[in-house]
Amino acid sequence: MRPVISVQNVSKRYPLFRHPVHRMLAMAGLHNKATSEFWALRGVSFEVERGEAVGIIGPNGSGKSTLLQVISGILRPTTGRALCEGRIAALLELGAGFNPEFTGRENVYMNGEIMGVSRHEMDAAFGKIAAFAEIGSFMDRPIKEYSTGMYVRLAFSTAIHVDPEILIVDEALSVGDAVFAARCVQKFEELRRRKVTVLFVSHDLGLVKRLCDRAIFMLKGEVILDGPTKDAVNRYVGFVLEQGDPDKPPPSGPPAIGSSFRHGDGASRITSVQMLSGTDREATTFLNGEPIKIRLRAEFDRRMDNPVVGILIRNRVGIDVFGTNTRIEGIELGCFDAGDALEVEFSIDCLLTRQEYTLTVATQYANGLSQDWLDDAVAFTVVDPKDVAGVLNMKTKVEFTRYQHSQR
Numbered sequence: 001m002r003p004v005i006s007v008q009n010v011s012k013r014y015p016l017f018r019h020p021v022h023r024m025l026a027m028a029g030l031h032n033k034a035t036s037e038f039w040a041l042r043g044v045s046f047e048v049e050r051g052e053a054v055g056i057i058g059p060n061g062s063g064k065s066t067l068l069q070v071i072s073g074i075l076r077p078t079t080g081r082a083l084c085e086g087r088i089a090a091l092l093e094l095g096a097g098f099n100p101e102f103t104g105r106e107n108v109y110m111n112g113e114i115m116g117v118s119r120h121e122m123d124a125a126f127g128k129i130a131a132f133a134e135i136g137s138f139m140d141r142p143i144k145e146y147s148t149g150m151y152v153r154l155a156f157s158t159a160i161h162v163d164p165e166i167l168i169v170d171e172a173l174s175v176g177d178a179v180f181a182a183r184c185v186q187k188f189e190e191l192r193r194r195k196v197t198v199l200f201v202s203h204d205l206g207l208v209k210r211l212c213d214r215a216i217f218m219l220k221g222e223v224i225l226d227g228p229t230k231d232a233v234n235r236y237v238g239f240v241l242e243q244g245d246p247d248k249p250p251p252s253g254p255p256a257i258g259s260s261f262r263h264g265d266g267a268s269r270i271t272s273v274q275m276l277s278g279t280d281r282e283a284t285t286f287l288n289g290e291p292i293k294i295r296l297r298a299e300f301d302r303r304m305d306n307p308v309v310g311i312l313i314r315n316r317v318g319i320d321v322f323g324t325n326t327r328i329e330g331i332e333l334g335c336f337d338a339g340d341a342l343e344v345e346f347s348i349d350c351l352l353t354r355q356e357y358t359l360t361v362a363t364q365y366a367n368g369l370s371q372d373w374l375d376d377a378v379a380f381t382v383v384d385p386k387d388v389a390g391v392l393n394m395k396t397k398v399e400f401t402r403y404q405h406s407q408r
Contacts, residue, residue, distance in 0.1 A: 003047035004166060004197050005071060010080035012041040012066055040066040041221045051195035055202065055212035055229060057236050063221040064201045068092060068170050071199065086165030087115060091155055098155065100144035104135060107143060108158050117162050125161045132157040153180060160187055167191060170201045205233050209318040230318040231260060234375040238263035241370045259377050264370035267304060268363040272297045273377045275359065286350050288384035288393050294346040298363050300336045307333055307371065309344045312360040321357065321391050327366065353393050354384040
């Protein structure tokens with residue numbers, strides 16, 4: 001299948017000048033000596049198939065927004081090229097594409113013209129755009145009078161209602177309220193069903209897991225990992241927790257435990273993880289309502305004061321369902337010398353609905369940095385005769401009173 005987006009060895013260089021006058025002279029061709037340079041992107045390459053939803057994640061300054069601007073045609077790369085097939089609707093940084101002196105209505109039609117949408121098509125779509133944006137009479141007011149939320153609602157509504165073949169979104173949902181964000185998520189899922197290609201930048205990793213088929217983790221302008229969403233998110237979270245080099249190897253020791261990604265500085269090492277049923281038998285299938293014990297053992301490679309041991313349950317698409325640790329539960333584990341071992345057991349009631357889950361375990365410092373973190377160390381299944389929605393069965397009690405017609 002031919003990709004609709006092809007990014008081929010794209011790099012973007014910015015010269016840095018000592019004084020603004022030097023920049024102006026360089027633009028006029030009279031001065032070309034930059035004091036230094038900054039590479040926002042370095043050798044970025046990937047392809048996106050039609051209908052794919054791809055998340056782009058990474059810390060601030062990693063090149064995510066620059067990459068989207070190159071793909072959208074706003075920036076010209078220093079080297080390489082980005083090829084796109086199809087109508088692109090891009091919702092980038094706040095303020096881009098709208099004239100603050102124009103009314104909301106005028107900006108909607110102006111954006112349609114920029115995207116090559118006919119006046120007739122915009123007339124047909126305008127009602128849907130206005131209904132989704134929900135800004136009422138402000139549609140005929142200059143957008144410089146809008147709140148941030150109103151602006152984003154109108155910009156997002158315009159982008160999704162012009163029948164784009166490629167939708168590019170850069171952190172647009174981070175400034176909306178919860179109700180609007182939920183509607184946007186539903187719209188994203190509708191676009192996916194219609195096979196619209198989506199590039200999505202967000203710091204909301206749960207949203208990336210929910211919406212994206214795969215994810216790209218970027219750092220310092222380079223692609224660190226391009227793969228399944230769960231793996232890319234785990235790699236990014238590991239980098240954040242380590243505050244260090246993403247290429248740093250996992251803790252040494254025998255790989256006795258399965259894990260989708262393992263990171264930490266190795267001050268302690270988790271050597272075993274067990275999930276036990278209510279009968280104290282090791283299991284990977286549990287009945288809703290029964291007690292579960294999670295038992296893990298760790299060994300210390302150096303002296304450690306009050307380590308923290310934690311667990312995290314995720315559903316099958318990688319969304320965090322429940323997590324806790326010994327610090328949250330008010331348990332101090334004390335001091336350990338190099339060579340000492342620790343066994344911790346968590347007891348929980350299984351209130352999960354029937355589906356598949358994974359268990360992540362970790363040993364950490366009090367400040368949250370990881371000693372040993374094992375993503376998805378154990379996969380398990382919950383069975384439940386009740387077919388309830390969501391991830392939790394809240395043990396609902398229902399009461400009702402029946403009134404006969406003569407009692408009304």
